[in-house]
Amino acid sequence: TFGQALRDLSLRTPVNVNDLAELAALGGQLGIEVPNLLRFTEVMAAMGVTTNMSATEAAQGFARFANIMRTPQDDFERLGNIVVELGNNLATTESEILRFGTRLAPIGRIVGMTEEEVFGLSAALTSLGVPAERGGTALQKWFILAKQAVDSGGESLETFARVAGMTADEFGKLFRESPARAMAVFVKGLDEMNSAGMNVFGTLESLGLA
Numbered sequence: 001t002f003g004q005a006l007r008d009l010s011l012r013t014p015v016n017v018n019d020l021a022e023l024a025a026l027g028g029q030l031g032i033e034v035p036n037l038l039r040f041t042e043v044m045a046a047m048g049v050t051t052n053m054s055a056t057e058a059a060q061g062f063a064r065f066a067n068i069m070r071t072p073q074d075d076f077e078r079l080g081n082i083v084v085e086l087g088n089n090l091a092t093t094e095s096e097i098l099r100f101g102t103r104l105a106p107i108g109r110i111v112g113m114t115e116e117e118v119f120g121l122s123a124a125l126t127s128l129g130v131p132a133e134r135g136g137t138a139l140q141k142w143f144i145l146a147k148q149a150v151d152s153g154g155e156s157l158e159t160f161a162r163v164a165g166m167t168a169d170e171f172g173k174l175f176r177e178s179p180a181r182a183m184a185v186f187v188k189g190l191d192e193m194n195s196a197g198m199n200v201f202g203t204l205e206s207l208g209l210a
Helices: 002-012 017-029 034-050 055-069 076-089 094-111 115-127 132-152 155-164 168-177 179-195 200-206
Strands: none
Touching (some): 034 055, 115 132, 155 179, 155 200, 179 200
């Protein structure tokens, strides 16, 4: 039975069976289907032990992220591993990565980013002290305008490509393959323009990114 499975799980983790039952109940409320509920409970309990998040915070955050990104419900262990690895290797925390990632996820899914790209970008920016609210809004605007430019072509696409040091076709191809890499190349191009004394802010304004 499910109750016996939770008791068995409590023997393998430093979380008592009552807390595991509450976590499983929360998972059910968040829409986790029964075949995936035990594994979800186990992964979120582990996140509560090994990260700066509580199991409840992790469960709520990962369930929302997966729902937005349309991630299969049997894939929570992979999502948790991504966030833990990033938290261990960058100057940020798992809770910051998840909070930023959940804010970035809606536009990330629209433009075709993977979960790894969303979390990786979130970790990079939170490690620089960029707050989720401000950073998420700015990135959403960049991805929306870049996608519009790639889809429509014309002067905006030429400007994005010029900043990135590419042709319009090259930038469009890169954006379709990996929106996150396209943004990284664009930001690198802005840095090079700034170092060369060029008008960075004028360029951003022309793109609607002032």
